[in-house]
Amino acid sequence: MTEVKKDLRYIRTRKSIMDAFMKISEKKDFKDITVKDITTEAMINRATFYYHFVDKYDLLEKVLSEVFLINLNDEIIKDYVLNEEVIVNLFLAITSFNSSLSSRCHNGYEETIARIIKEQLEIIFYKMLQRQSEGEERDRIASVMLSWGIYGAAIAWNKNSELPPEEYIKLVIPHLSSGFYKEPNKKD
Amino acid sequence: MTEVKKDLRYIRTRKSIMDAFMKISEKKDFKDITVKDITTEAMINRATFYYHFVDKYDLLEKVLSEVFLINLNDEIIKDYVLNEEVIVNLFLAITSFNSSLSSRCHNGYEETIARIIKEQLEIIFYKMLQRQSEGEERDRIASVMLSWGIYGAAIAWNKNSELPPEEYIKLVIPHLSSGFYKEPNKKD
DNA sequence: TCGAATATGTCGTATATACGATAAATGACT
DNA sequence: AGTCATTTATCGTATATACGACATATTCGA
Structure with a gap:
């Protein structure tokens, strides 16, 4: 096509x-x-x-969807699976777009940007999760939650934090790797 | 033309x-x-x-002669006169070409490189000196000495020093601004 | 020493891009 | 309101560049 x-x-x-x-x-x-x-x-x-x-909006859509898949596909998706490094890199990629993100959302285009970024994140996460898959539907939902979560973290970082983005996202890595809470009664 | x-x-x-x-x-x-x-x-x-x-040698000549006059003309020559900042910047520009400079000179092309760089330096120094001129011929000779001197310092830095280039060249600045020796008997 | 790869230059043809002109839309200022 | 300036978007023509093919050099390992 x-x-x-x-x-x-x-x-x-x-x-x-x-x-x-x-x-x-x-x-x-x-x-x-x-x-x-x-x-x-x-x-x-x-x-x-x-x-x-077509116009600058067309350009924006294509930049957002390609930059992620170019910058990250090559070095990350190819043989990597989901891990700390991947998450940090994705987070940095998002925050580097702070320009468009940080602006007031009064022209309503920020939502489009957010939508595209999250779509791309979801694709990436889904691909990675499938390498160590434990069920397609579970992967789908996990991808959605991760994409929204990471994107939301980027927005929050932009608003509040004075931490460097790398340190910021690393604070939450333990929760992503080992879970958000402990099983109350687990054998062994 | x-x-x-x-x-x-x-x-x-x-x-x-x-x-x-x-x-x-x-x-x-x-x-x-x-x-x-x-x-x-x-x-x-x-x-x-x-x-x-024509070939890569032609490219080299043009890069060497233009990069100096582009990078430096804009910000330096325009209204600046010879001073510490100018000298440091020129020195940095030269050392950033360490690639070609640092190689063994067995193909004999280093001399060409050296010639071109010195020619360009001479042009720059001459232009600057003329703004505060005290005689055309004196400016000519001063330009020659400065171009050879700065270039030689860059070569020496490349061979010996572990200092950052900026610090290296700054060590000699006092001599360039106030002279290499003191007048033995000077009124006042 | 000899091939086999790789690099250098050159050429004709196809095409992506520059340029300048144009009309319409948008925005800022009175 | 109206004008002036800037931006958008499209067009036909001219040209710089891509492509592939080619003949020589140059390099390098067997």
Whole structure:
């Protein structure tokens, strides 16, 4: 389907646009970013932007869903299973998007961002859980809870914490690895 | 003359090539760098490299002479005169090329590199000295001595010192600002 | 020493992108 | 309200670049 372009020019330009967008996102709120900003940073013509994306919202969707699967697929999903390192890295990936996250949600686009991120997280968690699977439906639910949980933690970190994100998320790792509470009466 | 191209594609691609080259230079010795290495890193076709440069030696010359005048012209030469900050920055710029510099000089290309860098340094020093000029010929000679001196210091730093380059060069700053020796009998 | 791989340059053709123009939408200021 | 400036989005044409093929060098291990 959707015709995967493999012309090097296309790939490089697409990457330039996405990199530029992410760089600008670190300083500017999403709603204040113009297509001109992006094309200037990416050193491409404005018309070329529209050759690749419908508009900046389209770009946002694709950046969010691809950056996760690119940055993380390669080094993490391939042979890793769910563990501390994975969770920390995912958390860092989310918080690095603080630009879009931290802004007031008065234009209603934050929900879309949140939705996309959580969808991607869910996909990743599900893939990883299946490697050590103990039931498909259980994995599904676990993926949902983890995606919402991690994302929520990122939001909370953004609002409150002065801790570095890495330390912040590590505080809760014990609960994720060994459970949130102790079985009251367990053999052995 | 030489037809300054201003097509954005040309500019972006040229920059990509130079950035890629500098990045690779930090890890690989110049003589071990292939055109393929550069084009892969820059995400461009090999043929395109030859559209921009004759060969990797041509690229080296242009990188060396432009990087100095780009990185330094903007922030330094414009309204600055010769001072501590300028000297430190120039020194850092040179040492950051340690890749090519530090290699054994058995292919004889180090001399070319040295020549180009010194030429560029001389141009920069001369421009700066002229702002506070006390004679054209004196400025010329001073530029020559400074360019050779700074460059030599960079080479020496590379061979011997464990000091950070910034500290290293700062040790000699007093001599550059106040002279290498005291006038034996000076009025006042 | 000899092949076999890898690197260098060059060329013709196809295509992604630059450029400039355009119209319409949006926003800021009086 | 209206104007001015900026941004969005689309178009036709020109051009820089990708691609693949090619002939030479160069490197390197058997």
